[in-house]
Amino acid sequence: MAHGSPMHKLYKSIIEDVIEGLWELFAEEGVEEQVLKDLKQLWETKVMQSKATEGFFRHSHPCPQLTLQLPHNFQHVLQASAASLVIPAGRGFPHFMTPDLGALPVDATLTLPSTITYPVHVPAGVTLQTASGQLYKVNVPIVVTQASGDPSTLHQPVQQIFHPAGQPPVLQASVAQVNASSAQAAAETLHAQETAAQQTIVNQPNVVEKNHHENSVNTTFVQQPSVCQQQLATSTVFNQHADSTETPHQGNLHTAVFTPESPEGFSPPESLASNSSSVLLDVEGVIDIEPLESVQQQVSDDIIDLIIMGKSMEENTVHKDQDSTATSNKMEPTEQMESNLQSEKGFCRDIEDIIQLDGTGDVSPKEEIPHTEEDKEENEFIGIIESEDLKVLEDEEDDEECDSISNTESSSSGGVKEDPQIDIVEEDPLNSGDDVSEQDAPDLFDTDNVIVCQYDKIHRSKNKWKFYLKDGVMSFQGKDHVFAKAIGDAEW
C-alpha cells in the first residue's frame, strides 16, 4: 500500500485494528461479515474523501479472511471462482497441541493474498498462519471458499463430523455459536440428524458428546439450514490439541450439524447474499464449558437468534444437553471454544458502553433546550452520571415545580430575611430577559478546526491562557495532524 504521510499510515492501522477486533465479535453475533466489510470500505472511503490525509490508499482486496471448508462440500461455493489455488505445503509451523484457550481464537482469520482466487484447496498437513499470528495445522484437506455472509456461518468453528463413508452432503458446517441457542441447535441438529438420517453421523454417541461440547462452542448452525450447506465453515483443522484425541473415524472433531432439511434446500440466496468477502477461518479449540456458557449467555443477547428449525426439539434437547454438556465437557478435546470469545464479548460490551459524544451525537451548546426532557435524555446519553448528580437533577426538577407553584410574592413572605422589596422587584423582570441577554457573538465556535488530545497543564492568568497538550490529533483547515506534544497561547 502506498502511504503518503504518517497520517494515513496511522489511520490505516487504526482501521485495521478496529476491524480485526470486531471481526470475531461480529461472527459470534451472527451478523454478516459483509457488514463489517462494508463498514471498512465506507470508513476508508470516508477518510479518503475527507482528504484529511494525503493519498490514502484503499484496500482493494476484498476479503482477508478465509473460511475453510471441507472439500466435499463444496460445490456450493458462493463465489464461484473457478480457479483453485493450492497452498504450498511449504509453510511449516508447529501446530498447537495444547488446549490452550487463549492460544487459538475460535475464529481465527487467515489472510491470503488478495490475488488468491477461491476456492482454495489446502492439502492436509499444511500449517497456516493467520493474520494475527496464530498457527494452525491443517489435518484434513480443506477447501477454502468464500463464504456467504450468512451470520450463522460466521460463528465459530464449524465442526464437522465426517462419516467415513464420506457422503458428500454430510459436510455441514457447524457454526459455532456460543450461545444457548446454539447449544440447543446442536442438540437439535443432532436430533435432526438422527431423525432425518439424511446424513450419517459418525458416531452418534460421539456426536452427542461432541454436541455437548459443541454446545458450548459452536453450535449454531443447525439452526439455519442455510448454515449447513453453504458455509461449511470448516471444520478446521485447527484442532489444537485435538489432534491427539481425534480418531480417524471421527474425522474432525467437529460434529457435523445437519439440518433436518435437505441440504440442498439451503438457500442459495443466503449464501449468495453475502458477497464473498467474508470468509472465516474457524478454529477449533478446546472447550472450556464454563467460560463458554458464561459467554454464551453474554452472547445470547447479541447473537441473532437463528433458530429456525425444530424449536420444540431444541427445547427438549437443550436442557438435557446443557446439563450433559457441563459434565461431558472435557471429553472431547477436539473442540475448542473460542477462547477469545469472552474477551471479545467483553470488548464488544466495552464498545457498547462507550457512548459517542461527538459526531451525530453532538449537542450544540447554544441550543435552547427544553428543560426536563433534555436533562433526562442527557443523563442517559452522557453515560456515567454520578448518582448525586442525578439526584441533584431530580431535586432540581422538584424545586422548580415548587418554585413555580409558590412563585413571586409568596417567596418574599417565605422568610427572606433581607429586604423583601428586593425580591418582589427582582423576580418578574428576568423573564423579560429579552432585553437582558443575547450573548455577544454566541456562535464563535462553529469552526471546523478541532483538537482532540490530552492535557498536561492548562493555565490562565486573567484572560491569558497557556496550553500544554499531549498525544493528540487535530483537524486544521481540513487536514489532519497528529502530535505528541503541543504548546499554545491564547487570549480570551
Add this chain to the structure above:
Amino acid sequence: MDADSDVALDILITNVVCVFKTRCHLNLRKIALEGANVIYKRDVGKVLMKLRKPRITATIWSSGKVICTGATSEEEAKFGARRLARSLQKLGFQVIFTDFKVVNVLAVCNMPFEIRLPEFTKNNRPHASYEPELHPAVCYRIKTLRATLQIFSTGSITVTGPNVKAVASAVEQIYPFVFESRK
C-alpha cells in the same frame, strides 16, 4: 486645613462584587459541559463563568447562589448578573433572579499630595491602624459607613465599601484628615 468638602477627586471604581440567587438548584456538571466560557472547579464545587460584555466573572454554586465580580459600576454589575442568569436560563434551569445585592465596591482614589502616615495615624487613633512591618498602608475604618480605606504614603487611597455611595462618602470624610497630614 482647608477641608474642602467638594473634593474634585477622581474616584475610580475598580471592582463591584454582587451576589444573587437563582432560587433553584443548578447542575454544575451540566453548566460545565454545555455552558460557554466556563471553568469547572470540581474540587471546590464551583463553576466560573466569564462574560465578555460586562467583563465579569461569576462563581456559581450548585445551591443556586452566584457571586459576580469584575464589574466597574453597580449598574453594570446588575446588568451582568442578569445576563448571567439569562444564560443559565438558556441552559435549561428555571432561574429566578432574586436577592440581588451588591456586597462590595472597591475604588481607588489619588490624592494630589503625599501623606505622612505616622502622623496621620497618631491623629486618627481609634480608626487608623498602621503596622509598617506588615503592610505599608494605614488601614482606616469608618464604622458608620462600614468602609475601609487603605492610605498609602504616595497619596493613593484604596477604598472598599458596601456600595458606591458609601465609598464616595468615605473618601469625602477622609479627605480633611489626610489633608492635615500631607507632606
